Amino acid sequence: MFRRGEFRALWGAELISLAGDQLARVALAVLVYGRTGSAGWAAAVYALTFLPAMLGGVLLGGLADRHRRREVMVVADLVRAVLVALMALPGLSLWLLCALLVVVVLLSAVHSAAQAALLPAVLPDDLFERGLAVRQITSQAVQLVAFAGGGLLLVAVTPNVALALDAATFVVSAVVLRLGVGHRPVPGGEERSRSxxxxxxxxxxxxxxxxxxxxxxxxxxxxxxxxxxxxxxxxxxxxxxxxxxxxxxxxxxxxxxxxxxxxxxxxxxxxxxxxxxxxxxxxxxxxxxxxxxxxxxxxxxxxxxxxxxxxxxxxxxxxxxxxxxxxxxxxxxxxxxxxxxxxxxxxxxxxxxxxxxxxxxxxxxxxxxxxxxxxxxxxxxxxxxxxxxxxxxxxxxxxxxxxxx
Missing domain, CATH: 1.20.1250.20 (MFS general substrate transporter like domains)
Structure with a gap:
């Protein structure tokens, strides 16, 4: 699998952004609890890093069938980078922070749908299952390390800086995908006249x-x-x-x-x-x-x-x-x-x-x-x-x- 440059790009970009996401979850929990002193607020914001994915998958997953999938992932990464950078601004209201977070998670669902749809073309036959296994192994390892490392990192930097680092990981991911994944046309299929x-x-x-x-x-x-x-x-x-x-x-x-x-x-x-x-x-x-x-x-x-x-x-x-x-x-x-x-x-x-x-x-x-x-x-x-x-x-x-x- 790792002889295939496209898989290396998809895999590497995913790990980079995943590490940033896990760091951001820790940072958001610390940031919100530090500003409100409310466990309820902290839990609510943490839940927002997951729940909008339900709507995003159903309402927006079809974008991965209407446009070139590499471009869908790149655009999603760049827009998320901008939004997370805005979230890193000091003094941002909690309501605006939550609104930006919802959009970020919605875009994450679109990115995931495009990646999952593209992977079988990159890894044909039995390599596809092996690729899923490798992604599962490494993503679990990254999550464990990122959660622990995120807690240690927040001893040295503020949550706002940690969010800025997360924004940077999206930029790196977009560059890796743009340079490492080949051009493919829009998937064929029926007319896209409907929403x-x-x-x-x-x-x-x-x-x-x-x-x-x-x-x-x-x-x-x-x-x-x-x-x-x-x-x-x-x-x-x-x-x-x-x-x-x-x-x-x-x-x-x-x-x-x-x-x-x-x-x-x-x-x-x-x-x-x-x-x-x-x-x-x-x-x-x-x-x-x-x-x-x-x-x-x-x-x-x-x-x-x-x-x-x-x-x-x-x-x-x-x-x-x-x-x-x-x-x-x-x-x-x-x-x-x-x-x-x-x-x-x-x-x-x-x-x-x-x-x-x-x-x-x-x-x-x-x-x-x-x-x-x-x-x-x-x-x-x-x-x-x-x-x-x-x-x-x-x-x-x-x-x-x-x-x-």
């Missing part, structure tokens, strides 16, 4: 009418059940009588497992078997969390959460790869945008419900219920995916060109 928002609605209809993609999307979205433990790390550690160190170890378990799972699955499982194992691995990913019902202690919980993270990442990467392959190139921007928006929405809902369950039943029981719920949904979705493949609707996923089988 871009209508593209999102049409993408939902296309997915619902297509059994294999519908089943795969359910498998992708159910991973939301498996991220619930990370949100409950603090009360879970307190339930075990542990302190802040335990919270950090529990939160690190899932991303650490993700790195291992992404590597081993694509290293050890033959390419022709990965697609067939999506449903099975999705079910198994919930089992370690369900075992938290017996309250295995800190070390046992870390191992179980890490194992769940490894299994969920393994099946998620494969499900995403097949879903993208089964989508015609001219529709990938809007369809991937809708899928990403739904993933954000389901994660938010799952975390919210997990919090309610933890308050009523305790964090260990809430984690166990999340794991069991994921297994139930994974079983139904996996059977639907298997039926679609056997009927021939998902045959393209098993073709040599699609899965190197």
């Amino acid at each position: 871009v928002a209508h593209d999102g609605v049409e993408a939902i209809r296309e997915i619902l009418a297509d059994p294999p993609r519908r089943a795969l999307l359910c498998l992708v979205w159910l991973v939301s059940c498996y991220v619930v433990p990370e949100a409950l790390a603090a009360p879970y550690a307190a339930h075990l009588g542990q302190g802040s160190l335990a919270v950090g170890l529990l939160m690190a378990a899932d991303p650490a497992g993700s790195v291992v799972g992404a590597f081993l699955f694509h290293r050890l499982v033959p390419a022709g078997q990965r697609t067939r194992l999506i449903g099975v691995v999705a079910v198994l990913a919930g089992l370690p969390l369900a075992l938290c019902l017996v309250e295995p202690g800190l070390v046992g919980s870390i191992l179980l959460w890490g194992l769940s993270g490894a299994l969920s990442t393994a099946y998620l990467i494969q499900a995403q790869a097949v879903f993208v392959r089964l989508t015609p190139d001219a529709q990938r921007g809007r369809v991937v945008g809708v899928a990403a928006a739904g993933l954000v929405a389901t994660q938010g809902a799952a975390v919210f419900l997990g919090g309610l369950l933890a308050d009523r039943l305790g964090p260990a029981m809430a984690v166990a219920i999340a794991g069991a719920a994921g297994m139930v949904v994974a079983t139904a979705s996996g059977l639907a995916w298997r039926a679609a493949r056997r009927s021939g609707d998902g045959a393209a996923a098993d073709s040599p060109a699609a899965d190197a089988s």
Whole structure:
């Protein structure tokens, strides 16, 4: 993969901007809390770094099908650089800060849709899954380092300076993409007389009418059940009588497992078997969390959460790869945008419900219920995916060109 200059450019630009984004999240939390003294304000602004992506994916993802995808990413990066630079201005009102942040996150959804739609052209055949695995491994590592490094950096610089650094990462990303990614024409397809928002609605209809993609999307979205433990790390550690160190170890378990799972699955499982194992691995990913019902202690919980993270990442990467392959190139921007928006929405809902369950039943029981719920949904979705493949609707996923089988 790294012999391909275009992938190096996409990968490098993503890591640069991701590091800046994680730094900006820490900086915004510190900046807002420092100015207001309100945990509610700090939490609200942090949520704004995620929530608008739901709307952006549905309403604006179609831009990646209407324009050259490299240019969509470059323009999104440059506009975000300007907006984040404005956010870095001292004394900016909180309401204006929030408004700018919403636009930045909306543009991030457009950028992600264009990148996801372009990647299969850059990495054909089995290289596509390997590319997704590499992105998952490195993005998890960057997030861990950036969160920790962001906290240390803010000891030396102000949050405004950190936001300015984030703006600079977008400029660097735009330059890398413009120079490193080749020119491609606008994707072909039907006439674009309708609005871009209508593209999102049409993408939902296309997915619902297509059994294999519908089943795969359910498998992708159910991973939301498996991220619930990370949100409950603090009360879970307190339930075990542990302190802040335990919270950090529990939160690190899932991303650490993700790195291992992404590597081993694509290293050890033959390419022709990965697609067939999506449903099975999705079910198994919930089992370690369900075992938290017996309250295995800190070390046992870390191992179980890490194992769940490894299994969920393994099946998620494969499900995403097949879903993208089964989508015609001219529709990938809007369809991937809708899928990403739904993933954000389901994660938010799952975390919210997990919090309610933890308050009523305790964090260990809430984690166990999340794991069991994921297994139930994974079983139904996996059977639907298997039926679609056997009927021939998902045959393209098993073709040599699609899965190197």
